[in-house]
Amino acid sequence: MIRNFFIYLAILAVGILFFASMVLFAIPALQESTLVLPGIKQSEYGSGDGTIDRASLERDISKLQAKLDKLTPADAYIIINTSENHFYLYKGKQMIRHGLCSTGKNERLVSEERNKEYVFFTPQGVKTVKGKQKNPVWAKPNWAFIEEGLPIPPPGDPSRFESGTLGAYKLTLGDGYMIHGTIYKRFIGQSVTHGCVRMLDEDLEAVYNTLQVGSKVYIY
């Protein structure tokens, strides 16, 4: 009886395998074969406009291409890749420097009492450099204390201000986001920040000296 059961089972399995292979391989191959796509020739091109000639087409293309090229800034700009934590600094449409950076850790911090939430990520899109500053002082926000399990001091308390934490320079991007240095150099190349872009000292100096207020920052 058990032997017969396995015979039936084998028949069933072969049937299912046959059907599966037909569905996954044979039928798609048949669909794609030229036999089932008749009457469609590569030469039947059309544009909906019978007045087009080669010269006008070439003129149109060069105009459009020039319009497209203008979209790339001629002055300095920077591209930040948040997925791989890389930056690419451009000047005059030429890449002049690239390297590692650190970006947002994609984390939602919930306070112990569950009544406050802080979201840490680097927003994607186009930003502009709003301001530049040497030797910045970090005014620690509330989340910095919550994250460290420390009591939150009142506004203006001396414990809120730290020198050196942001490195030698900062470039502000608006909404509290910045490009700055770090004392945690071993984390460069990882998604560990609260949304800002952290860089190594030499890279930061180059970025600070190259980008001007108003320069574009492309983040993806």
Add this chain to the structure above:
Amino acid sequence: MRIWRLYTIHCKSVQKFIFISMKNHSDEGFDSLFEKKSNGAKNFAIVFFVIVIGLTSVYTYLSVGVVRDRMQVAKSQVEGAVSVDPSLIDLMKQKAWVESLIKMAAGDSVGLSIDLEQLTIQLELKGVVVMKSKIRDYSTSGFFRRMDGNVYFSTFGSPLTIVKFESSIEKNPFKVVIAPKNEAEAEAAVAKKDSVLDENVFWTVKFDRDFELNIQGIDSIAEAQSKYKLGKGFEFERDLRNIAKSFEHILKFSKPVYTPEILISIPENEAKAILRALPRKALVTIRI
């Protein structure tokens, strides 16, 4: 899961069949009983395979028919368009491509441009190329290779919009962390590190013009060519879903759906970066 259910029902009926046969022939000798069982299995096999082959043939016929229908629909949408000199087609494609890139640049979000002529895939933001990757390998459905000029321009003449996203890895991973109670707990959390995962990066999007783009992350050409990773979660699940859907169409005698596809292989880290950067309703420009 549907297959599994069908399989279980089938097994039960086979068991029942054996049991009833045993009962009916309980008075006969063991040898004759065994002989009849063998004949039963043979008959069952014949009937079963005739049914499977019959159903598969019907399904094949319907699947082939649906491709013709898809092409006819595409052609009917551009009926009345004037034919031009085929020698201008490359210039016209170039014009459509640049126009489409300019339209895509008008938006604020990250867009994707895929150039199968130059074998490049680019992420663009307001017209600025923020990431460029070389396509290592690609394949397209016959639908794209056979489409005429008018169908081409109606399909790729302006940016496509993504309407559905599926991926083997999380698109936007986000961790929720409860704040530590004290400094000691905070230090312990810092010390705990995540392990590096061996990820199989594969994602697929469906466009508003009813076709799909599949992107697979690969580390070598050999990997792209032997990509069919049976058992690698995402693809395996998709295949199972396809088989289940096919069964459904057979049982209902309905026409299956034909969705043309473009499959592109790029380095794994870049496939991941593009997946994470693209908005869910992103614009995509393609040149074939």
